[in-house]
Amino acid sequence: MLAKRIIPCLDVRNGEVVKGVQFRNHEIIGAIEPLAERYAAAGADELVFYDITASADARVIDKSWVERVARLIDIPFTVAGGISSIEQAQQLLAMGADKLSINSPALQNPDLINQLVDEFGQQCIVIGIDSFFDSESQTYQVYQFTGDEQRTQKTRWQTADWLAEVVARGAGEVVLNCMNQDGVRKGYDIAQLQTLRRSCPIPLIASGGAGAKEHFAEVFQQAAVDGALAASVFHKNIIEISELKDYLATQEIVVRR
Amino acid sequence: MSKPSLVIVDTACANISSVRFAFERLGVSPLVTADAAQINSADRVILPGVGTAAAAMRNLQRLELVDTLRQLQQPVLGICLGMQLLTTASAEGDVDCLGIIPTRTERLQAADLPLPHMGWNTVDGRADNPLLAGLPDASYFYFVHSFAVAVSAHTIASCHYGQTFAAMVRSGNFFGAQFHPERSGAAGATILKNFLELTDADTRT
Numbered sequence: 235m236l237a238k239r240i241i242p243c244l245d246v247r248n249g250e251v252v253k254g255v256q257f258r259n260h261e262i263i264g265a266i267e268p269l270a271e272r273y274a275a276a277g278a279d280e281l282v283f284y285d286i287t288a289s290a291d292a293r294v295i296d297k298s299w300v301e302r303v304a305r306l307i308d309i310p311f312t313v314a315g316g317i318s319s320i321e322q323a324q325q326l327l328a329m330g331a332d333k334l335s336i337n338s339p340a341l342q343n344p345d346l347i348n349q350l351v352d353e354f355g356q357q358c359i360v361i362g363i364d365s366f367f368d369s370e371s372q373t374y375q376v377y378q379f380t381g382d383e384q385r386t387q388k389t390r391w392q393t394a395d396w397l398a399e400v401v402a403r404g405a406g407e408v409v410l411n412c413m414n415q416d417g418v419r420k421g422y423d424i425a426q427l428q429t430l431r432r433s434c435p436i437p438l439i440a441s442g443g444a445g446a447k448e449h450f451a452e453v454f455q456q457a458a459v460d461g462a463l464a465a466s467v468f469h470k471n472i473i474e475i476s477e478l479k480d481y482l483a484t485q486e487i488v489v490r491r
Numbered sequence: 492m493s494k495p496s497l498v499i500v501d502t503a504c505a506n507i508s509s510v511r512f513a514f515e516r517l518g519v520s521p522l523v524t525a526d527a528a529q530i531n532s533a534d535r536v537i538l539p540g541v542g543t544a545a546a547a548m549r550n551l552q553r554l555e556l557v558d559t560l561r562q563l564q565q566p567v568l569g570i571c572l573g574m575q576l577l578t579t580a581s582a583e584g585d586v587d588c589l590g591i592i593p594t595r596t597e598r599l600q601a602a603d604l605p606l607p608h609m610g611w612n613t614v615d616g617r618a619d620n621p622l623l624a625g626l627p628d629a630s631y632f633y634f635v636h637s638f639a640v641a642v643s644a645h646t647i648a649s650c651h652y653g654q655t656f657a658a659m660v661r662s663g664n665f666f667g668a669q670f671h672p673e674r675s676g677a678a679g680a681t682i683l684k685n686f687l688e689l690t691d692a693d694t695r696t
């Protein structure tokens with residue numbers, strides 16, 4: 235049986251792993267390679283590295299660490315951050331990244347999704363979506379440039395429409411970051427993930443809000459997502475990955491151990 | 492015994508680095524090349540693959556490697572798309588492949604499950620599969636694909652996702668793995684190590 239994936243996310247800024255709360259006030263967690271190695275050894279199924287400043291600064295990430303990580307770990311990893319051209323994507327894949335996650339550049343130029351899929355195949359193109367629940371209008375809105383609080387802005391897209399658009403353009407996977415929940419550790423946005431799961435024929439990864447082992451069980455059981463991404467609970471040793479997987483197995487969720 | 496020489500075929504569209512790094516972690520330094528003479532003289536050959544079957548076959552034809560690959564006598568391992576290229580033909584782009592293993596690559600029939608089939612899934616191996624030596628039954632490996640090789644007499648391990656498909660194939664000295672051993676943790680490293688340690692007896696049909 236296909237296992238549900240546990241995916242630690244490492245936000246990278248200036249070559250270090252950092253973590254913010256609701257995408258703000260970032261604190262330094264540590265160096266990239268030891269954390270990557272620690273999570274791989276602990277049983278992480280995959281890693282995601284987001285260079286959170288890259289899109290906002292209109293530059294591509296400092297790439298030297300991508301090859302160092304690829305040499306070090308033997309599980310798949312995704313690189314995200316300001317990838318806006320075939321050349322940049324080519325370079326990161328050549329350095330050993332397994333997948334590329336595109337967020338703001340895809341919103342600015344949706345054709346980029348088709349171009350990347352045509353060139354490198356659907357399997358390595360992930361779309362990251364930052365979705366914010368606007369309680370006034372009762373709608374989920376897509377935001378961009380969320381790596382820089384000064385420049386974070388609402389787009390014209392409602393989340394369900396943008397999801398349909400990226401699927402139609404050939405994306406291989408979607409990571410849905412529920413911004414209201416990010417970093418506050420009160421649980422994934424089950425209602426939103428349930429709704430979007432029904433209209434998402436490609437793998438869907440939940441992101442934002444994990445605070446306890448039960449939150450992972452909930453999101454797998456109630457929203458049928460393929461993987462759950464989390465950062466602070468792993469960085470701060472609140473949850474140990476092997477214990478999490480033991481717990482999920484007792485909840486009859488298929489995990490790789 | 493000295494480490495065997497290993498060539499990774501430079502198919503020009505694959506993410507070759509992660510395969511190279513995986514062998515380097517095992518203490519082997521692979522040569523990445525599209526040169527027929529170097530491929531012929533290697534002790535082991537890896538045919539990697541990411542992208543589409545049509546693009547990969549186009550590259551192999553342009554590099555004039557089709558006949559070279561078909562005639563190899565040493566152990567060859569096709570990975571992911573590289574395994575699909577060993578078959579007769581692929582429905583992905585409706586293209587003729589290398590025709591080394593007489594079976595076809597079809598679109599994965601996953602019913603209403605998400606596609607691509609992405610993540611860690613269990614593999615059931617045939618007892619005579621030398622690449623799974625030392626691994627427990629139902630070990631997990633990392634898969635990413637939407638097309639799959641049909642189960643046939645050449646299937647030496649299978650996997651299930653909506654349908655049962657060939658996770659590993661073999662014909663004589665040619666082996667294929669649909670999953671990515673280079674990204675499948677310790678179990679994947681064992682497969683690569685077993686491939687390096689294949690004996691002549693293992694590769695006789």
